[in-house]
Amino acid sequence: MSEREPEIEIDDVEIETLHDEDDRMKSSFVDAVVECVEQGDDEGARALVRPLHPADVADLFELAPQDMRRPIAKALAELLDGDVLAEMNEWVRDELIDALQPHEVAEIATQLDTDDAVAIIEELEEEEQRAVLRAMEPDDRAAIEEALSYPEESAGRLMQRDLIAVPEHWTVGDVLDYLRRNEDLTTDFWEIFVVDHFHHPVGTCKLSWVMRTPRSIAIADVMQREQTLIPADMDQEEVALRFQKYALISAAVTDPAGRLVGMITVDDVVHIIQEEAGEDILKLSGAGDGDINEPILQTVKVRLSWLVVNLGTAILAASVVGLFQGTISRLVVLAVLMPIVSGMGGNAGTQTMAVAVRALALNQLTSSNTQRMILRELKIALTNGLCLGLLIGLAVTILYGNPQLGLVICLAMLINNITAGLVGILVPVTLDTVGADPAVSSAVFVTTATDVMGFFSFLGLAALWGLHG
Amino acid sequence: MSEREPEIEIDDVEIETLHDEDDRMKSSFVDAVVECVEQGDDEGARALVRPLHPADVADLFELAPQDMRRPIAKALAELLDGDVLAEMNEWVRDELIDALQPHEVAEIATQLDTDDAVAIIEELEEEEQRAVLRAMEPDDRAAIEEALSYPEESAGRLMQRDLIAVPEHWTVGDVLDYLRRNEDLTTDFWEIFVVDHFHHPVGTCKLSWVMRTPRSIAIADVMQREQTLIPADMDQEEVALRFQKYALISAAVTDPAGRLVGMITVDDVVHIIQEEAGEDILKLSGAGDGDINEPILQTVKVRLSWLVVNLGTAILAASVVGLFQGTISRLVVLAVLMPIVSGMGGNAGTQTMAVAVRALALNQLTSSNTQRMILRELKIALTNGLCLGLLIGLAVTILYGNPQLGLVICLAMLINNITAGLVGILVPVTLDTVGADPAVSSAVFVTTATDVMGFFSFLGLAALWGLHG
Numbered sequence: 043m044s045e046r047e048p049e050i051e052i053d054d055v056e057i058e059t060l061h062d063e064d065d066r067m068k069s070s071f072v073d074a075v076v077e078c079v080e081q082g083d084d085e086g087a088r089a090l091v092r093p094l095h096p097a098d099v100a101d102l103f104e105l106a107p108q109d110m111r112r113p114i115a116k117a118l119a120e121l122l123d124g125d126v127l128a129e130m131n132e133w134v135r136d137e138l139i140d141a142l143q144p145h146e147v148a149e150i151a152t153q154l155d156t157d158d159a160v161a162i163i164e165e166l167e168e169e170e171q172r173a174v175l176r177a178m179e180p181d182d183r184a185a186i187e188e189a190l191s192y193p194e195e196s197a198g199r200l201m202q203r204d205l206i207a208v209p210e211h212w213t214v215g216d217v218l219d220y221l222r223r224n225e226d227l228t229t230d231f232w233e234i235f236v237v238d239h240f241h242h243p244v245g246t247c248k249l250s251w252v253m254r255t256p257r258s259i260a261i262a263d264v265m266q267r268e269q270t271l272i273p274a275d276m277d278q279e280e281v282a283l284r285f286q287k288y289a290l291i292s293a294a295v296t297d298p299a300g301r302l303v304g305m306i307t308v309d310d311v312v313h314i315i316q317e318e319a320g321e322d323i324l325k326l327s328g329a330g331d332g333d334i335n336e337p338i339l340q341t342v343k344v345r346l347s348w349l350v351v352n353l354g355t356a357i358l359a360a361s362v363v364g365l366f367q368g369t370i371s372r373l374v375v376l377a378v379l380m381p382i383v384s385g386m387g388g389n390a391g392t393q394t395m396a397v398a399v400r401a402l403a404l405n406q407l408t409s410s411n412t413q414r415m416i417l418r419e420l421k422i423a424l425t426n427g428l429c430l431g432l433l434i435g436l437a438v439t440i441l442y443g444n445p446q447l448g449l450v451i452c453l454a455m456l457i458n459n460i461t462a463g464l465v466g467i468l469v470p471v472t473l474d475t476v477g478a479d480p481a482v483s484s485a486v487f488v489t490t491a492t493d494v495m496g497f498f499s500f501l502g503l504a505a506l507w508g509l510h511g
Numbered sequence: 512m513s514e515r516e517p518e519i520e521i522d523d524v525e526i527e528t529l530h531d532e533d534d535r536m537k538s539s540f541v542d543a544v545v546e547c548v549e550q551g552d553d554e555g556a557r558a559l560v561r562p563l564h565p566a567d568v569a570d571l572f573e574l575a576p577q578d579m580r581r582p583i584a585k586a587l588a589e590l591l592d593g594d595v596l597a598e599m600n601e602w603v604r605d606e607l608i609d610a611l612q613p614h615e616v617a618e619i620a621t622q623l624d625t626d627d628a629v630a631i632i633e634e635l636e637e638e639e640q641r642a643v644l645r646a647m648e649p650d651d652r653a654a655i656e657e658a659l660s661y662p663e664e665s666a667g668r669l670m671q672r673d674l675i676a677v678p679e680h681w682t683v684g685d686v687l688d689y690l691r692r693n694e695d696l697t698t699d700f701w702e703i704f705v706v707d708h709f710h711h712p713v714g715t716c717k718l719s720w721v722m723r724t725p726r727s728i729a730i731a732d733v734m735q736r737e738q739t740l741i742p743a744d745m746d747q748e749e750v751a752l753r754f755q756k757y758a759l760i761s762a763a764v765t766d767p768a769g770r771l772v773g774m775i776t777v778d779d780v781v782h783i784i785q786e787e788a789g790e791d792i793l794k795l796s797g798a799g800d801g802d803i804n805e806p807i808l809q810t811v812k813v814r815l816s817w818l819v820v821n822l823g824t825a826i827l828a829a830s831v832v833g834l835f836q837g838t839i840s841r842l843v844v845l846a847v848l849m850p851i852v853s854g855m856g857g858n859a860g861t862q863t864m865a866v867a868v869r870a871l872a873l874n875q876l877t878s879s880n881t882q883r884m885i886l887r888e889l890k891i892a893l894t895n896g897l898c899l900g901l902l903i904g905l906a907v908t909i910l911y912g913n914p915q916l917g918l919v920i921c922l923a924m925l926i927n928n929i930t931a932g933l934v935g936i937l938v939p940v941t942l943d944t945v946g947a948d949p950a951v952s953s954a955v956f957v958t959t960a961t962d963v964m965g966f967f968s969f970l971g972l973a974a975l976w977g978l979h980g
Contacts, residue, residue: 497850
């Protein structure tokens, strides 16, 4: 987050003309801005956009037609600052930044906190990156280069370097005087970090505690010693879980020597929680990042490769059907009913898998309760399999007047539901244990298993039984 | 979030013995506590648990075997305070609370902020609720009753009533003196709200701004007038989106008359963001809340009703196959290949649907860009359909030496991919427009469409072509 001075008041009326009841930006507003720009009325466009929050300006760009984004950016140039870019979808931002000169990007990056500047610069091509860094002041440049030295998606990239750290022996009065006298300190902090001689964090102090304490009290008597430290190389997903679990507003980031090198604030983490929690649904379906602003060729590449893998598994499942062509030709209705068995297994498997993937992501499924959860899923699969099997078995018996066929589909349904429940939990847990992301590849294994077992159990039982027309 | 005084320092060694490298509580620790309790060594159990953060104590209960949870609670009674309960999974919490007397629950609720107390009390049966409320102090009781008067999952239930509100004409010095002199004010605040004579919020002031400003300056000159107000009846999902979009740490909640009645802090919102973003994957798969601590019968009920609905649609799709029994009996290999066409359509449809559901949830897909996105999905579907169709068409031509069969499956694959892309985006968008939750019911419509169209296009083309063995 970066500091902004309040200048314009948005009153309720304006908010209402801007957003619909679902808090989505109205298309009438987007159209109005686009129209102004098309008609060359840049001042009109600026007048519409000027009262907006940077996050809303960013939304405006995402919602505007792709070919209008650069003309709008040109018209709004003076309003298009670092805060707007920091809030923007990365693909839309890249489009705009590609149109800028390195020195312009450098200027924008300089206005931002390190974490936001890094977010913009890390997306550039290596050559552009170097050009932008060369155009920056040495101080800013050093901070960004240091951040870039940490792995992608690590705490080191997320943190900001501007923070308030004070020595243990200061009093509350010393802290207040220090804050008031040093104009160039950040104003963007929610806690004060207390450090020892080696710049190791020894405690943290909420601002509300400092404010409620008389000036003469030592800061060491107000601070909380128990604090959650974030190693700079920790993965951002884990950082987000810690913030959530311990209800943190900000946290100190330390280097391998244990020195305080930065801080992470919750507003940066909120984006990550949202992304990480939401991306599992996209990963499970093989939709990659699922970003609607992604270049279309990129999207095709990601989705197609997933579909090709699934084509392979679909052919595998079909080959099981191939084994039973003789059986099918003796009783064609088997071909009619077999997708029911495989499909229902797929549905049941997906349920279990979704629950397991979620529980793993939230650290709720651990070695302490895995066995219990497998047993739980087995019980659920047995119950559901019995109910569904009886239901379809009865329907088939009545519809086709063939109790043997009814019994076969009932048993196949039960067998495939149990398969679904077991692979639905065992696949994600196993992938997680071997260090793979369960959300990415569970679906392939689970649906392959339920398709193969669905066809095999149903057609196999029918063959064994010697069913024929 | 509630205030806790720092008492015990957890050093790195202890953290390491407690959590594994993925930040999950180690089963060896859970086992150690369970063993102490089983052997009647309550003091040993307490010694293990005493240094833990309330969120970790809550985790311990969730990970312990169900039949050990009450014995552990008895052994740890003195450590089991409101903060622990507030962090606990609701099903596990309900189990423990069921074992308590109303006056014990009332005592725990009294220790908590209104929002956490409400979270516990709103889950109780109505009769229990009344008993607990009767056992509370009139003040606390009134606050909780007021919160319960707001709709479930609304801002009014989330907010806490303890906040710092000051009049416009005060100086920074007045504010500091007020905070220092009034011992019973909350210490849990990150911003100060400035109100007018009618208790309407007129501005907000980060604590860091107050601290960096000389005592003589008026608070009205430091505060930010532009602020995001949350109406008390706003849905929590929308509250979460606002916090995320505008990077808020806390926000004022107002009643219908525009008066300041409470505040919401980001740590309460973080849980909601996590839940709301993560639950779409569970909804899409029909797994309900997907909570692994839910009573098993509840889980069976939710999942089974979803499966029964899907059984209906599977029968519908099968009946399409039934129309073509004659065609299949003339060429049994059609039965072998048909699941490939329907299954691949299902996969492609799920990809588009996942992207659309996510984009709708994040307010990225609006009336401004729906048309553009439908066109985008159509292009993707066309490209992927062509690639997959050619691939499978070629394979079938070679494998079966039947170019006509190859052409039929190629065309069917293309048709079904286009169907998948269109329904994948149109179904969620339509559901959203009519006010239904796209995550809940999209999957049924999409897979039904891709199954029906998969079978119909493949078998229909084969029949038209007069394919036979």
